[in-house]
Amino acid sequence: MDTKGLARSTLYKLCDFGQPKNGIALIIGPPIVELPGQEPGRFKAEVKLLEINVMAVEVILKKPVAGLGAEADLVKVKPGYARNFLLPRDLAAPANAGSKKMMEDLKRRRAEREAQELNAAEELATALNKVTITFQVETAGSEKVFGSITTHDIAARLEVLGHKIDRKKLVLPKPLRGLGEYEVQAHLPMNVQGKFKVVLEGIAKDKVAAEEAPKSKKPRKPKSAT
Numbered sequence: 155m156d157t158k159g160l161a162r163s164t165l166y167k168l169c170d171f172g173q174p175k176n177g178i179a180l181i182i183g184p185p186i187v188e189l190p191g192q193e194p195g196r197f198k199a200e201v202k203l204l205e206i207n208v209m210a211v212e213v214i215l216k217k218p219v220a221g222l223g224a225e226a227d228l229v230k231v232k233p234g235y236a237r238n239f240l241l242p243r244d245l246a247a248p249a250n251a252g253s254k255k256m257m258e259d260l261k262r263r264r265a266e267r268e269a270q271e272l273n274a275a276e277e278l279a280t281a282l283n284k285v286t287i288t289f290q291v292e293t294a295g296s297e298k299v300f301g302s303i304t305t306h307d308i309a310a311r312l313e314v315l316g317h318k319i320d321r322k323k324l325v326l327p328k329p330l331r332g333l334g335e336y337e338v339q340a341h342l343p344m345n346v347q348g349k350f351k352v353v354l355e356g357i358a359k360d361k362v363a364a365e366e367a368p369k370s371k372k373p374r375k376p377k378s379a380t
Contacts, residue, residue, distance in 0.1 A: 209233075212248075213240060214246060214260065215260075216246055225263055226260035228249055271343050278346075282340060283348065285315065287353070289311075290357045299333065299356065302330060303330040304329045305326050308324055323340055324340055325339040337349055337352075
């Protein structure tokens, strides 16, 4: 085989070099030559897989996908993402002429879901407006407290009250370190905002130590002589 005319760098669809990313490989290095003693057609070359912008495919989302969209959305994604993730998990369907009826059904289901989520978020916001969470914290006779109250502490107390909210959705610019009353905002689903109160009450450190100290046992009465 005459290889002298082959270019130094040539773009090939991959055949004998294995399966590349996006199905394309770039043959680089010296001119391709046949190896002595090998079958005709087997070549020595350096292979480098390339990131190539392949044509995106359109799919219709059947369920909400974070960072992509919600039901009935027509989105463009990479073929591999659709083939290996969205389609096998029934998160999407190929967009084609026969998808019109499915899109209408998905839009109806999406509207129902969003209405339910909005109603639930508004009810939660109403309930939060009536909530006041009180923390008793140690002090040294001033308004400064030992330690601090964080979103983790507040979320845990909310969960005890029956309101499970991700602590990352609670707006607290910095941990609470002073006595007093604070208003905390919560970012709820469907862009609904809720708010509630957090109160830090001081308790003297020596009082806490006294309450935590074990109670002394009463002396046992001696047995009477018989």
